[in-house]
Amino acid sequence: MKDGHAIDLEKALIRRNPGAISSDLDGEVVILDMESGKYHGLDTTGTRIWELLEDPITFDEIVLKLMTEYSVEQEQCTTDVKEFIYQMMDSGLVEAEKS
Secondary structure (H helix, E strand, O other), rough: OOOHHOOOHHHHHEEEOOOEEEEEEEOOEEEEEEEOOEEEEEEEEHHHHHHOOOOOEEHHHHHHHHHHOOOOOHHHHHHHHHHHHHHOOOOOOOOEOOO
16 A cells, blocks of 8 residues: 555544543643553644544545635645554554545
8 A cells, every 4th residue: 555554544434542531731632642652733724634534534524624724735634644644553543444
């Protein structure tokens, strides 16, 4: 699979890992991974994606929502969201499964 990941995000349902606890600090989110004990800080866009992941959501729904909220082309948005979600998966903060 492309990007070295076993799942095609564009056909996936994405959710937060229940072991990740988050807190809002001045409009940006800090996440504690309870398993590793590591903290992860998110910028404004990452924070918005984390908010969208409060309930399981498809990759395409994330991209469409961000395109309506930010001035971004679909191709760029898809690439950026995919990179972010893969980073979050690698950190154990989100999970994806075929939808």
